[in-house]
Amino acid sequence: MTKKIGISSCFMYPDINRTVFGHKTLLYLESDMAKYISRKGILPVLIPDVADDVLYEILGQLDGFVFQGGADLAPQTYGEEPIIDGRWKGDAHRDQYELKIMDYAVKHDKPILAICRGCQLMNVYFGGTLYQDTLTQKPNSLIHRDAQLYDKVNHKIDFTKGRLLDRLYKDANNPIINSVHHQSIKDVGKNLEVLAVCPDDGCIEAISYTGTKEGKFIGVQWHPEFSHTLKDKVIDAEKLWENFVRFL
Numbered sequence: 001m002t003k004k005i006g007i008s009s010c011f012m013y014p015d016i017n018r019t020v021f022g023h024k025t026l027l028y029l030e031s032d033m034a035k036y037i038s039r040k041g042i043l044p045v046l047i048p049d050v051a052d053d054v055l056y057e058i059l060g061q062l063d064g065f066v067f068q069g070g071a072d073l074a075p076q077t078y079g080e081e082p083i084i085d086g087r088w089k090g091d092a093h094r095d096q097y098e099l100k101i102m103d104y105a106v107k108h109d110k111p112i113l114a115i116c117r118g119c120q121l122m123n124v125y126f127g128g129t130l131y132q133d134t135l136t137q138k139p140n141s142l143i144h145r146d147a148q149l150y151d152k153v154n155h156k157i158d159f160t161k162g163r164l165l166d167r168l169y170k171d172a173n174n175p176i177i178n179s180v181h182h183q184s185i186k187d188v189g190k191n192l193e194v195l196a197v198c199p200d201d202g203c204i205e206a207i208s209y210t211g212t213k214e215g216k217f218i219g220v221q222w223h224p225e226f227s228h229t230l231k232d233k234v235i236d237a238e239k240l241w242e243n244f245v246r247f248l
Contacts, residue, residue, distance in 0.1 A: 003248045004043045006062035007033070008098045008118070010070045011049070011091060025049075033068055033115075036225035036237065042245075049097050059104045063248045064111040067098060067118025069223060072183050075132055078124045088132050088182075099125060105217075106209075111247035112217040113240070116181050119219030123207060126189025134184045134203065141201040144179045151226035153179045154234060158199045164215045165195045165206055168239045175235050177205065177222035184221065196220075216247050 009027035016022045029046050037044045045062060047055070074090035075082050077099075082089055098118075102125050105112050114122040120130050131137040134144060146153050157177045159166035169175055185204040188194060195218070196206035209217035224237035 002041055002043050003063045003245070004045050004061060005037055005248075006045050006047045006059065006065045006101070007037065008065070008067045008101055009046055009049060010068055011094050030068060030225075032223075032225040032228070033066075036241070037066060047101060052100070055100065056104065059101065062110070064113070064244065065101060065105045066244075067102070067112070067114040067121055067219075069116030069118065069180070070094070071117065072132070073117065073120055073124060073130060075130075078129045080129065080132070083132050084136065095121070095124075109212055109216070111244055112209075112219075113244040114217075114219035115225070116221060116223055117183075119207060119221050120181075120183055120185060122209075122217070122219040123185050123189045123192065126192050126209070128185060128189030128192065129187040130183045131186045132183060134182065137186070138184070138201065138203070141184075141203055142179075142198065144184065144203065145182050151178050151180055151223060151229045154230060155179055156199050157196050157205055157222075157235075159196045159206075160194060163193065163195050164208060164218070164243070168243060169235055172235050176230075177234055178226055178230060179221075180223055180226065181221055213247065215243050218243070 007029055012026040014023050014025060072088055072090035073095050074092035077095040098121055134141050142155055154176050157175050191209060191211050192207045193210055194204055195208050197204055205221045207219045224240050227234050227237040
């Protein structure tokens with residue numbers, strides 16, 4: 001039986017310098033993400049930004065939810081003002097769109113796989129906060145994002161002993177993940193547990209909600225869909241996917 005996976009949209013706003021649809025807002029799915037999710041028996045559904053009555057009718061037909069990476073969250077979304085003259089303002093509109101989807105998924109106990117921005121959104125949904133700019137506010141941190149190297153950036157990861165990811169990756173020797181994020185988790189949200197950290201700077205790399213079955217709502221800071229770039233150098237992205245689909 002085919003399962004329908006809702007994917008939160010990335011947003012590209014009007015830009016008159018763009019040749020195609022320059023005056024329009026585009027909703028899109030990044031291609032590696034599309035490949036990661038598109039499997040036999042899985043129907044990916046890109047969730048549109050539409051009126052609530054239509055949105056909730058769509059959400060009611062979905063079996064699980066994936067939250068993509070992308071733009072920063074707006075500081076106001078987690079109760080802060082932008083630092084450094086508003087250099088990192090984030091995307092407040094996308095925040096509100098995705099928070100409605102996450103709220104639906106949580107309240108209806110639908111499985112969640114939240115990736116990069118999605119992991120940060122999950123933390124904020126449960127009352128947590130973020131470093132608006134990791135390097136500025138956590139100055140001893142590693143370089144977690146490089147525009148040129150992009151998904152080739154990588155580092156070690158430590159899993160919380162005995163918890164879900166530690167068990168999933170028990171055979172991984174010196175586990176490594178990719179790293180493509182600007183913001184990161186500061187204060188952990190209510191009823192969330194930390195599943196992994198970067199051992200070199202303490203940045204939180206994975207969280208899970210404790211109010212449902214273990215691993216049903218999980219957020220990871222890395223991009224499993226980009227794992228093909230570094231191949232066997234990084235941990236197996238399939239294990240994360242298999243954990244997600246077992247709840248569908």
